[in-house]
Amino acid sequence: MNVRVHMSMLFHLDKCIGCHTCSIACKNLWTDRKGAEYMWWNNVETRPGTGYPTQWENQEHFKGGWKFEKGYGEPDAISLRLHSRAGALAKLYYNPDLPSLEDYYEPFTFRYADLFNAPENTQQPTAIPISMVTGKPLHIESGPNWDDDLGGSNLYARNDPNHAGLSDEVKAALEEVDRVVFNYMPRICNHCLNPACVAACPSGAIYKRAEDGVVLVNENNCRAWRMCVAACPYKKVYYNWNTGKSEKCILCFPRLETGQSPACAHSCVGRIRYMGVLLYDADRIPSAAAVPDEKLVAAFMDTLLDPSDPAVVAAARANGIDAGWIKAAQDSPIYKFAKVWKIALPLHLEYRTMAMMFYIPPLSPVMSAMKDGRVRLELDDPDQDFELFNHLHKARLPLKYLANLFSVGNEDTIRRILRKIYAVRIYMRRKTVDKNIDAATLQALAEAGTSPEEAEAIYRLTTLPTVPERFVLPPYHREMAIETLRDPLSHKGEAGFGYNQPPRRGE
Amino acid sequence: MDWNTLLFAIFPYVALFTATIVTIYRSIYRPFSISSLSSQLLERRWLYWGSISFHWGVTIILAGHLTAIFLPQSILLWNQAPLRLYLLEITGIGLGIWATLGMFLLLWRRVSVDRIRAVSTPMDFVVLVLTLVSMVTGIIISSYYRWGSTWFTGIFTPYVWSILTFRPNAAPLLPLPFIIKLHVFNFYLMAMAFAFSRLVHIITWPLGYLLRPWQIVIALRKTRTDAP
Numbered sequence: 001m002n003v004r005v006h007m008s009m010l011f012h013l014d015k016c017i018g019c020h021t022c023s024i025a026c027k028n029l030w031t032d033r034k035g036a037e038y039m040w041w042n043n044v045e046t047r048p049g050t051g052y053p054t055q056w057e058n059q060e061h062f063k064g065g066w067k068f069e070k071g072y073g074e075p076d077a078i079s080l081r082l083h084s085r086a087g088a089l090a091k092l093y094y095n096p097d098l099p100s101l102e103d104y105y106e107p108f109t110f111r112y113a114d115l116f117n118a119p120e121n122t123q124q125p126t127a128i129p130i131s132m133v134t135g136k137p138l139h140i141e142s143g144p145n146w147d148d149d150l151g152g153s154n155l156y157a158r159n160d161p162n163h164a165g166l167s168d169e170v171k172a173a174l175e176e177v178d179r180v181v182f183n184y185m186p187r188i189c190n191h192c193l194n195p196a197c198v199a200a201c202p203s204g205a206i207y208k209r210a211e212d213g214v215v216l217v218n219e220n221n222c223r224a225w226r227m228c229v230a231a232c233p234y235k236k237v238y239y240n241w242n243t244g245k246s247e248k249c250i251l252c253f254p255r256l257e258t259g260q261s262p263a264c265a266h267s268c269v270g271r272i273r274y275m276g277v278l279l280y281d282a283d284r285i286p287s288a289a290a291v292p293d294e295k296l297v298a299a300f301m302d303t304l305l306d307p308s309d310p311a312v313v314a315a316a317r318a319n320g321i322d323a324g325w326i327k328a329a330q331d332s333p334i335y336k337f338a339k340v341w342k343i344a345l346p347l348h349l350e351y352r353t354m355a356m357m358f359y360i361p362p363l364s365p366v367m368s369a370m371k372d373g374r375v376r377l378e379l380d381d382p383d384q385d386f387e388l389f390n391h392l393h394k395a396r397l398p399l400k401y402l403a404n405l406f407s408v409g410n411e412d413t414i415r416r417i418l419r420k421i422y423a424v425r426i427y428m429r430r431k432t433v434d435k436n437i438d439a440a441t442l443q444a445l446a447e448a449g450t451s452p453e454e455a456e457a458i459y460r461l462t463t464l465p466t467v468p469e470r471f472v473l474p475p476y477h478r479e480m481a482i483e484t485l486r487d488p489l490s491h492k493g494e495a496g497f498g499y500n501q502p503p504r505r506g507e
Numbered sequence: 508m509d510w511n512t513l514l515f516a517i518f519p520y521v522a523l524f525t526a527t528i529v530t531i532y533r534s535i536y537r538p539f540s541i542s543s544l545s546s547q548l549l550e551r552r553w554l555y556w557g558s559i560s561f562h563w564g565v566t567i568i569l570a571g572h573l574t575a576i577f578l579p580q581s582i583l584l585w586n587q588a589p590l591r592l593y594l595l596e597i598t599g600i601g602l603g604i605w606a607t608l609g610m611f612l613l614l615w616r617r618v619s620v621d622r623i624r625a626v627s628t629p630m631d632f633v634v635l636v637l638t639l640v641s642m643v644t645g646i647i648i649s650s651y652y653r654w655g656s657t658w659f660t661g662i663f664t665p666y667v668w669s670i671l672t673f674r675p676n677a678a679p680l681l682p683l684p685f686i687i688k689l690h691v692f693n694f695y696l697m698a699m700a701f702a703f704s705r706l707v708h709i710i711t712w713p714l715g716y717l718l719r720p721w722q723i724v725i726a727l728r729k730t731r732t733d734a735p
């Protein structure tokens with residue numbers, strides 16, 4: 001057992017209101033620079049939709065992640081979908097699988113000065129859009145949230161790669177105006193356990209930090225071969241066209257190291273985000289990534305260790321993991337949601353990068369109770385609850401769709417999770433509104449594999465958590481870590497340990 | 508001192524010395540500045556035609572020059588049969604033309620595509636022009652002064668070795684035609700520009716990728732044993 005620690009984030013999709021505050025907090029803090037305008041280290045997508053960059057999940061096209069290779073006698077293995085080692089060198093000069101700016105959008109601003117400088121006229125002056133690359137006027141064809149709230153549904157939502165396996169009937173229903181349904185999905189870098197970007201970098205400039213699992217680009221070593229951009233199946237490494245270096249979400253490690261949660265999580269209006277420590281067994285990574293699709297979820301969950309197990313704690317201590325981190329892992333909200341209550345999953349485990357950010361899948365709108373294939377709105381509340389509880393296959397957001405996102409296509413896994421969330425909801429409604437928990441409710445809890453105590457705990461952490469309950473941040477002890485490299489006192493009064501040269505293009 | 512000595516026995520040291528020192532300085536103190544500065548994100552269609560032909564053409568031709576310098580016997584042995592000599596010469600010229608066409612495309616792209624012009628620096632143009640001079644003179648030489656692969660080993664291999672072993676002897680170059688001298692001098696200009704431009708990315712060609720482990724995990728601090 002090789003115990004390591006990981007900082008993870010969890011997104012409770014039921015609570016996301018799609019306000020994009022997270023994206024703006026991130027942009028203002030990190031990517032409001034020349035060459036980084038089109039980068040959205042945090043973005044919020046409307047689902048169904050094609051996401052950002054457009055159709056990023058289409059790995060036939062973008063060649064991200066790892067592919068599974070059945071062993072036939074030999075042990076099963078995985079290989080990068082993008083390239084072999086020699087193939088990478090052959091594609092240095094031109095990489096056909098790299099997304100181009102058209103897959104994102106050409107960043108633009110407006111010539112606001114025109115509003116002030118326009119000569120007197122009978123017409124209102126306008127500020128024309130100009131490109132932030134060339135400074136010339138441009139026709140805006142796309143933007144970072146072009147399909148927000150299903151804008152242009154039949155162009156975007158229809159082309160969502162997760163529609164695979166949905167019957168035509170269901171697909172058609174998804175587009176009907178009075179039945180249309182969507183949810184929001186915020187995305188940051190998943191800081192994977194088996195990152196494809198790290199594996200694909202010819203210069204070896206990307207690495208995973210051992211202290212907390214954050215995946216970082218060492219821009220001093222980056223030579224702009226851009227393989228990481230293509231290899232990341234989540235398209236969360238971006239190429240800065242101005243400095244000629246790759247950049248990505250850094251999980252706000254400078255904030256984490258000073259005891260603050262990442263900017264996106266900190267600013268989240270819906271309070272959907274949780275931060276916590278997970279312990280995992282690094283020895284199990286290779287075998288967990290190289291299993292057939294149907295075993296992926298279980299194998300992945302097996303790599304996460306129980307932080308209260310004395311054997312795990314001992315192994316963690318032996319690996320030099322700080323007691324404060326182990327304590328944080330024991331209190332981790334992520335561990336509770338993902339392992340104890342089993343209602344959170346990472347996104348697209350089939351990419352086999354072993355993403356470490358977790359999602360609680362969203363429920364469909366309550367009004368989608370179905371009878372005989374028709375929408376029934378006249379149901380009483382209790383009926384409606386149970387109707388959905390027992391007829392999840394008729395939920396407006398198809399189970400198959402959620403399964404394609406979170407459980408490698410396995411609908412049972414999603415059904416189990418949603419039923420548990422519904423059961424908690426029914427139970428809490430009986431308890432707080434009706435003040436009467438009837439047998440049917442207890443029966444529903446049991447069927448969903450949970451208990452009144454657990455339901456209460458899930459409810460509390462879902463709806464009423466305080467900030468320290470949502471963000472259980474471990475002590476980083478940077479002051480001690482830095483001492484092993486340099487003497488902090490000798491740097492007193494200086495400008496810090498970071499850049500002392502401006503990061504300019506080719507200089 | 509005559510011009511020949513100045514340009515081909517003294518200037519080489521100025522150029523190569525500058526290239527070495529500045530490259531070392533840059534790698535240690537300004538590593539952020541070293542990048543191939545790819546612009547594929549901004550424009551990919553012309554890059555496809557320009558970059559592949561230019562880079563591969565030049566890589567192979569460069570390898571040919573290096574072989575002639577460091578393993579001259581291999582070239583001479585190969586050239587013993589006239590057919591093989593023709594083959595080598597034709598391949599060389601072919602590759603040269605292929606690379607040059609690619610280079611013209613890249614230059615044209617840099618001038619005429621708005622997005623690419625927006626990220627171009629004056630140094631980018633210096634590099635493009637120097638490379639173009641080098642390739643055009645190379646093609647002219649190989650077609651006007653035939654069988655370069657043979658006479659190269661007689662004239663340039665000893666010359667380059669004289670430079671590399673710090674016993675410069677530029678005499679063999681004195682009787683050569685202007686265009687060949689230009690080709691050589693232009694090389695030293697490129698060496699001068701090397702460390703100050705994006706050319707420096709040549710030495711970062713990532714051969715190590717063939718050998719490194721797939722995953723890289725870096726710990727800032729070693730195991731702390733004193734923790735409670």
Ligand code: SF4
Nearest residue numbers: 017019020022268270
């Ligand atoms: S800030 Fe929170 S609620 Fe708003 S879009 Fe982002 S994740 Fe959703």
